[in-house]
Amino acid sequence: MKTTLSTDLHADPVARSPWHVWGWLAAAATAWLFAYQVNGPLSRWVVNDVAGFTPESRLGDAVEFFVFDTTKILLLLAGIIFAVTVLRSFMSVERTRALLGGRREGVGNVAAAGLGVVTPFCSCSAVPAFIGFVAAGVPLGITMSFLIASPMVNEVAIVLLYGLFGWKVAALYVTAGLVVAVVAGWVIGRLRLERWIESFVFETTLRGQPVDASRGLGWSDRLAIAREEVRTIISKIWPYLLAGIGIGAAIHGWVPEGFFVRYAGPDNSLAVPVAVTLGIPLYSNAAGILPLVEALHAKGLAIGTVLAFMMSVVALSVPELVLLRRVLKPRLLAVFVGVVGVGILAVGFLFNLVL
Amino acid sequence: MKIKVLGAGCANCQALEKRTADAVTLLGIQAEIEKVTDYGDIASYGVMSTPALVVDEKVVVAGRVPKVTELQSLLIGARI
Numbered sequence: 001m002k003t004t005l006s007t008d009l010h011a012d013p014v015a016r017s018p019w020h021v022w023g024w025l026a027a028a029a030t031a032w033l034f035a036y037q038v039n040g041p042l043s044r045w046v047v048n049d050v051a052g053f054t055p056e057s058r059l060g061d062a063v064e065f066f067v068f069d070t071t072k073i074l075l076l077l078a079g080i081i082f083a084v085t086v087l088r089s090f091m092s093v094e095r096t097r098a099l100l101g102g103r104r105e106g107v108g109n110v111a112a113a114g115l116g117v118v119t120p121f122c123s124c125s126a127v128p129a130f131i132g133f134v135a136a137g138v139p140l141g142i143t144m145s146f147l148i149a150s151p152m153v154n155e156v157a158i159v160l161l162y163g164l165f166g167w168k169v170a171a172l173y174v175t176a177g178l179v180v181a182v183v184a185g186w187v188i189g190r191l192r193l194e195r196w197i198e199s200f201v202f203e204t205t206l207r208g209q210p211v212d213a214s215r216g217l218g219w220s221d222r223l224a225i226a227r228e229e230v231r232t233i234i235s236k237i238w239p240y241l242l243a244g245i246g247i248g249a250a251i252h253g254w255v256p257e258g259f260f261v262r263y264a265g266p267d268n269s270l271a272v273p274v275a276v277t278l279g280i281p282l283y284s285n286a287a288g289i290l291p292l293v294e295a296l297h298a299k300g301l302a303i304g305t306v307l308a309f310m311m312s313v314v315a316l317s318v319p320e321l322v323l324l325r326r327v328l329k330p331r332l333l334a335v336f337v338g339v340v341g342v343g344i345l346a347v348g349f350l351f352n353l354v355l
Numbered sequence: 356m357k358i359k360v361l362g363a364g365c366a367n368c369q370a371l372e373k374r375t376a377d378a379v380t381l382l383g384i385q386a387e388i389e390k391v392t393d394y395g396d397i398a399s400y401g402v403m404s405t406p407a408l409v410v411d412e413k414v415v416v417a418g419r420v421p422k423v424t425e426l427q428s429l430l431i432g433a434r435i
Contacts, residue, residue: 094417
């Protein structure tokens, strides 16, 4: 049995030795940088010279836009998800709970929103995490700040916003997302709605010692986890991404300039609520929807509306609401949707006004 | 040996269940694998990130899906 174990370990390149691990990482980083640098000229060359599309023609531009943007966003996603996952592997939900225990509201909400960004967290764990937080005495409002910030300020959304709109929009999104999480959590805490939490949450006794997922991991484990995360996320979203960028490319080429200024420009006050409502059922397809939205923005859709839409897609999703219903009574769930929704609307209107 | 896989049906939970079954087969040990999907039960183990692995009522992994080889060592370690 011993021999099978050790040979199995040797079959895995990342587990072999630290030198192989760092060599692999350096090679991957170099390949990434090179690919990112040559993407522009290479896309042009492939589309114009190899495939024979006429440069500056409508079709040629659309195809080049598609090839360039798809490659750029896939590269950014792979690089950022990898780096973020390695960094996050030093944190854990258990450590976050320990940090939040005994915090006062206000300071606690800010800490919870910040920790929501850096803690490795899958929204599929929202229910056990909620129970774990509340049963251990973390106040409801602080728990909510964590649960709002975690999906809202996520690396896929940030990469897409950065890749498609530039760093200013991405930074605005992160700041606004944190503010919404802090304020919405604080409001929910102030409303004193603990009686609308399902009673089994308080009856749960936490037996045994919680296992800290971040403990006992070596560098090779962290890199392996990150590699796996990149593969999982990209294999899940690439069809949506391709479809979204494809349709976006078509809009860039064929929809007249300023088309949406009339319908969804900064002056149309209905655009933001409509965008937020549309975002709720569009869960996890942010990768497909955002390239489309970018194309609409290029034709006149206001930036506040874009940000509000993105927030609604990731922070108010039907599957997450279904999960939260397990621990929140319907009234509290409605308050949650209402408070977060109002926060997102405010972000949309504010940015449409000032930008 | 009683093994429990905690998780409410996410993709990672299914992966952990499959890898655990593989590890048990590879080790050739007698073990009973049970799926725990009830959120109250999951939380009662003190687990806040799924999937998690419980061996003889002790949580050995939470919040990640280890490779089969690591699961093998974990199961051996839990038996001693």
